[in-house]
Amino acid sequence: MFVVRGGRPLRGRVSVSGAKNAALPIMAAALVANGTSVLHGVPDLVDVTTLSSVLRSLGMNVDRRPDGAIALSTCDEQRCLADYELVRRMRASVCVLGPLLGRRGRACVSLPGGCNIGHRPIDLHLKGLRALGAKITIDRGYVFARVDRLVGADIYLGGSFGSTVTGTCNVMCAAVFAKGITTISAAACEPEVVDLGNYLNAMGAKIEGLGTPLLRIEGVDDLNAVEHTVIPDRIEAATMLIAAAMTGGRLQVDNLVPAHLAGVIDALRMMGVMIEIHDHTAIVTAPDTLRALDITALPYPGIPTDVQAQFTALLSIAEGISVVTDKVFPDRFMHIPELMRMGANVRREGACSIIAGIKTLSGACVMASDLRASAALLLAALAADGESVIRRVYHLDRGYERLELKFNKVGADIARVVDQPETMPASLQLSEEEQQPLAVDSSDSPPPPKFLSRRESGQPKFK
Numbered sequence: 001m002f003v004v005r006g007g008r009p010l011r012g013r014v015s016v017s018g019a020k021n022a023a024l025p026i027m028a029a030a031l032v033a034n035g036t037s038v039l040h041g042v043p044d045l046v047d048v049t050t051l052s053s054v055l056r057s058l059g060m061n062v063d064r065r066p067d068g069a070i071a072l073s074t075c076d077e078q079r080c081l082a083d084y085e086l087v088r089r090m091r092a093s094v095c096v097l098g099p100l101l102g103r104r105g106r107a108c109v110s111l112p113g114g115c116n117i118g119h120r121p122i123d124l125h126l127k128g129l130r131a132l133g134a135k136i137t138i139d140r141g142y143v144f145a146r147v148d149r150l151v152g153a154d155i156y157l158g159g160s161f162g163s164t165v166t167g168t169c170n171v172m173c174a175a176v177f178a179k180g181i182t183t184i185s186a187a188a189c190e191p192e193v194v195d196l197g198n199y200l201n202a203m204g205a206k207i208e209g210l211g212t213p214l215l216r217i218e219g220v221d222d223l224n225a226v227e228h229t230v231i232p233d234r235i236e237a238a239t240m241l242i243a244a245a246m247t248g249g250r251l252q253v254d255n256l257v258p259a260h261l262a263g264v265i266d267a268l269r270m271m272g273v274m275i276e277i278h279d280h281t282a283i284v285t286a287p288d289t290l291r292a293l294d295i296t297a298l299p300y301p302g303i304p305t306d307v308q309a310q311f312t313a314l315l316s317i318a319e320g321i322s323v324v325t326d327k328v329f330p331d332r333f334m335h336i337p338e339l340m341r342m343g344a345n346v347r348r349e350g351a352c353s354i355i356a357g358i359k360t361l362s363g364a365c366v367m368a369s370d371l372r373a374s375a376a377l378l379l380a381a382l383a384a385d386g387e388s389v390i391r392r393v394y395h396l397d398r399g400y401e402r403l404e405l406k407f408n409k410v411g412a413d414i415a416r417v418v419d420q421p422e423t424m425p426a427s428l429q430l431s432e433e434e435q436q437p438l439a440v441d442s443s444d445s446p447p448p449p450k451f452l453s454r455r456e457s458g459q460p461k462f463k
């Protein structure tokens, strides 16, 4: 768990790591390559370790080199099983489905199961792969997919909540080998999908329209391994910008792509936060007072659902009433009750939360439910008065590379400690006096309330 001493403005310079959500599908796509793929900028995260285990179980060598690059090559193309024991740890493991089917013609991938951020079906992934000719059945919790030769098709991948990011990745990775032309409409436009597409194109694929909702893919017979550098993590970058704004600090955030953060930067500026952009750097300065704002999480280029929780933490100390809506994951609000333990004034209404800003949060003991909720709680703790404890920070480790060390370098005070009763800070424990039952002074205390029957209270009786 983390013990955080809040109320310290973050000042200095931090650098953003490579994007988790680009690295994962790109590592999975190395399944389709001949030779050894070398990936730079893959962050050192628990999710990356989990996917490496999945890929090894699928007959790949996966090595982290001394320079930090990850090298991937295939040693056994017969293996096609992504087991439940690995997939249940990380749902992004489903990214191996498209590459396996495209390259090996066969895949048996466990369905990932439940998720704390809401219902996450993969029906659109399966619809797209079936359209390419795959025979797919679900049996005993596994997706069994098989095909002799994939054939290009026109595929619509839109769903009730917009496009699908990993669904587009899966269908794209299979379609690169399909005979003829595939079009994908309502394709996801997220930078992570574009990064995967650029990687596949560098290997010899023919994908056009990346970054737009209409992809055109001409199938090829073979793809050859290349070196590739993963894009910077726009969610980590946004988390850092919000951290500076929340703590009243000034941060220089290096290694970001401003265009990937247009919605986030615009929202922060509307709240009064000052942001200067220079190439791949943003300098963010907190204002004296943050202004309330209504924001909606949408597919790219909208504000990402992956920063909805962090924005909620920020808006909880902005002056006025804010409304936060999540149109991508309408149930992703597990952070709210925990933020309320820190004093935030938030009411959930369906896919929205309504926030009445307060001046300062107060440190408390809170529990992280998922990756981005844990980031939101960390931000809240950094800005809060007093000490906070954040439990279950293993969620944070899944998606942020040593975030507490990065924050500590710019003035935060975050200690990672073993979760034991004795490591609970004294400041969060109730005093002996606060733990005492109420003292009853019989001489001048009013008599206890008497419960009256309806007749005694004069209320009409219902027949």
Ligand code: EPU
Pocket: 021, 022, 024, 092, 119, 120, 121, 122, 123, 124, 125, 126, 159, 160, 161, 162, 163, 164, 165, 166, 167, 188, 192, 304, 305, 306, 328, 329, 330, 371, 372, 399
């Ligand atoms: N959806 C369907 N059917 C499908 C697929 C998705 O109805 O077959 C719905 C989902 O339930 C959701 C919406 O479509 O309501 C978008 O889901 P999407 O498929 O785009 O999400 P994902 O690919 O499973 C990726 C990221 C998530 C991020 C979402 C949205 C990875 C590994 N994961 O998930 O990242 O929130 O896109 O941008 O890329 C995170 O990093 O914390 C995280 C959860």
